[in-house]
Amino acid sequence: MSTASRDRILDAARANKPAELPLPTVPDFGGEATIERFTTVLAGIGGTVVRMSGLAELVPTLQQLFPEARATASPLFAASVPINAQTPTGILAAIDLAVLPGEIGVAENGAVWLPEANMMNRALPTITQHLALVLDQRRIVATMHQAYAQLPNTGGYGKFVAGPSKTADIEQSLVIGAHGARSLVVLLY
Amino acid sequence: MSHAIRADKFLLDADRTTWHDETLWFVREKRDRAAYGVPEFQELRELASGIKNHTLSRLDLYLQEFEAAAQANGVHVHWAADAAEHNAIILDIIQQQGATRIVKSKSMLTEECHLNPYLIKHGIEVVDTDLGERIIQFRDEPPSHIVLPAIHLKKEDVGDTFHTHLGTEKGESDPQRLTEAARQHLRGKFIAGEVAISGVNFAIAETGGVVVCTNEGNADLGVNLAAVHIACMGIEKIIPRLTDLGVFTRLLARSATGQPVTTYTSHFTKPVAGKEMHIVIVDNGRTQQLGRPDFRASLKCIRCGACMNTCPVYRRSGGHSYDFTVPGPIGAILSPNIDMKKHASLPFASTLCGSCTDVCPVKIDIHTQLYKWRQVLGEANEIPAAKKWSMKFMGRVLASTRVYGLGGQFARKALRLLPHGLTHAPSMNAWAVARELPEAPRQSFREWYAKQPQPATQLPNPKVPA
Numbered sequence: 001m002s003t004a005s006r007d008r009i010l011d012a013a014r015a016n017k018p019a020e021l022p023l024p025t026v027p028d029f030g031g032e033a034t035i036e037r038f039t040t041v042l043a044g045i046g047g048t049v050v051r052m053s054g055l056a057e058l059v060p061t062l063q064q065l066f067p068e069a070r071a072t073a074s075p076l077f078a079a080s081v082p083i084n085a086q087t088p089t090g091i092l093a094a095i096d097l098a099v100l101p102g103e104i105g106v107a108e109n110g111a112v113w114l115p116e117a118n119m120m121n122r123a124l125p126t127i128t129q130h131l132a133l134v135l136d137q138r139r140i141v142a143t144m145h146q147a148y149a150q151l152p153n154t155g156g157y158g159k160f161v162a163g164p165s166k167t168a169d170i171e172q173s174l175v176i177g178a179h180g181a182r183s184l185v186v187l188l189y
Numbered sequence: 190m191s192h193a194i195r196a197d198k199f200l201l202d203a204d205r206t207t208w209h210d211e212t213l214w215f216v217r218e219k220r221d222r223a224a225y226g227v228p229e230f231q232e233l234r235e236l237a238s239g240i241k242n243h244t245l246s247r248l249d250l251y252l253q254e255f256e257a258a259a260q261a262n263g264v265h266v267h268w269a270a271d272a273a274e275h276n277a278i279i280l281d282i283i284q285q286q287g288a289t290r291i292v293k294s295k296s297m298l299t300e301e302c303h304l305n306p307y308l309i310k311h312g313i314e315v316v317d318t319d320l321g322e323r324i325i326q327f328r329d330e331p332p333s334h335i336v337l338p339a340i341h342l343k344k345e346d347v348g349d350t351f352h353t354h355l356g357t358e359k360g361e362s363d364p365q366r367l368t369e370a371a372r373q374h375l376r377g378k379f380i381a382g383e384v385a386i387s388g389v390n391f392a393i394a395e396t397g398g399v400v401v402c403t404n405e406g407n408a409d410l411g412v413n414l415a416a417v418h419i420a421c422m423g424i425e426k427i428i429p430r431l432t433d434l435g436v437f438t439r440l441l442a443r444s445a446t447g448q449p450v451t452t453y454t455s456h457f458t459k460p461v462a463g464k465e466m467h468i469v470i471v472d473n474g475r476t477q478q479l480g481r482p483d484f485r486a487s488l489k490c491i492r493c494g495a496c497m498n499t500c501p502v503y504r505r506s507g508g509h510s511y512d513f514t515v516p517g518p519i520g521a522i523l524s525p526n527i528d529m530k531k532h533a534s535l536p537f538a539s540t541l542c543g544s545c546t547d548v549c550p551v552k553i554d555i556h557t558q559l560y561k562w563r564q565v566l567g568e569a570n571e572i573p574a575a576k577k578w579s580m581k582f583m584g585r586v587l588a589s590t591r592v593y594g595l596g597g598q599f600a601r602k603a604l605r606l607l608p609h610g611l612t613h614a615p616s617m618n619a620w621a622v623a624r625e626l627p628e629a630p631r632q633s634f635r636e637w638y639a640k641q642p643q644p645a646t647q648l649p650n651p652k653v654p655a
Binding site for chain 1: 212215216227228229232235236239240242243245246247248249252253262268269270274318319320321324337338339340342343344347364365367368369371372375376379380396398404405406407409410413414424429431432433434435436438439446448449450451452453454455456457458459460461462470472476477479480482485
């Protein structure tokens with residue numbers, strides 16, 4: 001590590017920067033914080049919303065949606081594979097379905113905030129073949145401004161997940177299921 | 190070699206050029222639909238521009254704030270003055286781990302620093318994990334677009350490449366099946382990866398964390414399975430506050446591909462217990478650009494690629510014709526700062542139509558900077574002699590009414606009398622290589638006007654009410 005380079009970069013930035021300009025205040029633009037909007041937008045990016053009347057419906061809903069899932073992981077019910085931060089990669093790589101609690105849903109883009117504390121293992125939400133996020137419908141906000149305003153901090157790791165993993169790198173053809181989860185369902189209750 | 194000569198090669202295949210043009214325009218149209226769907230889109234552009242301008246005006250302070258916050262998070266922070274130092278720092282981290290298997294997600298900075306060949310030379314296996322990047326890595330080509338690195342290739346090309354490298358069936362060109370083959374291949378690489386290298390979309394001074402945006406999930410998979418994460422960022426990636434991301438995440442994907450947001454917007458702030466996280470902060474010419482008042486706004490760029498998708502020259506000349514890590518209009522204003530001589534032709538690869546400036550989510554005055562670089566290059570004697578002297582000559586002609594009139598008379602006669610082969614000779618008249626000169630009229634407008642009955646010398650006084 002070179003402190004000489006650090007000093008050189010900081011000195012050059014100090015010498016070459018323009019006169020100070022003000023930091024704008026970002027307004028809350030309002031917007032539509034509805035389940036309908038969230039559902040439509042998520043469908044447009046390849047995800048699905050499934051409504052539940054309460055958490056009691058979670059297990060039967062999952063059995064209906066993922067009848068084939070053998071290796072499941074979740075902090076919300078007695079899933080088949082116990083997972084924690086130390087779980088070896090080989091076990092993680094065999095997970096068919098992870099069911100994790102999301103914190104905030106964003107109606108304008110279908111994204112759900114998933115903090116580290118909710119994901120059992122940092123690799124789980126992307127290495128699982130299928131991902132289901134369970135979200136309280138009262139936690140839907142209109143925009144990313146409102147989502148960030150609600151985050152106390154981003155913890156060690158956390159992410160907004162908007163739909164399944166996808167790519168259009170071959171001739172701009174949309175393919176769902178690039179490296180991460182092949183499908184994403186948001187279970188709203 | 191100039192941009193025009195490299196573009197000629199791209200243009201040899203007319204069908205492919207048309208396809209390239211239409212495909213990128215389609216992305217531009219998707220961008221428009223996404224932008225029009227957000228009523229405050231123009232306000233967001235203004236805010237993004239303002240936040241970036243403010244950050245650049247306090248860049249040294251925000252960099253220090255970021256460094257202190259990152260270190261408090263248990264992250265190792267490194268500083269690299271140039272590409273060579275960046276590469277050496279990364280090799281050192283890898284060697285200290287005794288690692289040889291590296292998975293990398295997309296980072297234009299590591300392309301700029303030519304990290305891959307450097308690591309490979311030192312016996313390290315580097316696997317690019319973004320699908321487009323993996324395709325071009327197999328083909329040993331540079332990316333031709335910063336967001337769509339393999340946009341110059343057709344699915345049949347990818348099929349051939351995967352047949353050679355992944356053993357897919359010969360002639361397979363279905364994107365779904367090709368992507369599945371890459372998924373299976375890269376899963377193995379992710380699981381075996383010892384060190385993960387990622388780029389950085391945004392670095393937050395307030396939290397010391399970095400944000401990486403992908404659609405494929407390759408950064409998350411690579412970083413979270415490896416023991417060590419190295420995030421590489423240019424000094425201009427800094428933003429002050431976490432809440433500023435509200436503005437930038439609303440603009441980035443909409444401007445890039447017309448998506449409402451990228452699939453994953455991942456915040457890497459602290460390493461997990463027992464693992465390491467490193468951030469390499471790189472200058473490589475950026476503080477020099479900060480010191481050029483006419484060009485410093487180029488440092489606001491968030492690498493969305495919207496200026497490429499809209500550019501009539503980029504769409505019809507391809508990313509490789511720019512011969513620079515970042516092609517298109519933004520590349521044409523960044524590259525002369527790095528090497529003015531080598532990239533002297535790029536600011537001329539533009540019609541100055543201004544479409545790039547219109548779509549830029551952080552309001553960089555790209556076409557104005559292209560025009561200003563031309564002046565700088567002219568002053569520095571970095572433009573070809575033929576262009577320089579013909580421009581000087583035209584400047585004289587257009588500056589004098591008399592010379593212009595005489596020149597017009599001469600040109601009209603010459604065009605009528607001289608053979609087509611001479612007036613359109615490519616060696617004499619580069620303009621006419623792909624164009625036809627108009628038929629010369631008998632007289633100019635001025636000559637015609639002079640022959641018309643002269644109007645009254647003084648206009649009648651308008652009636653002014655008393």
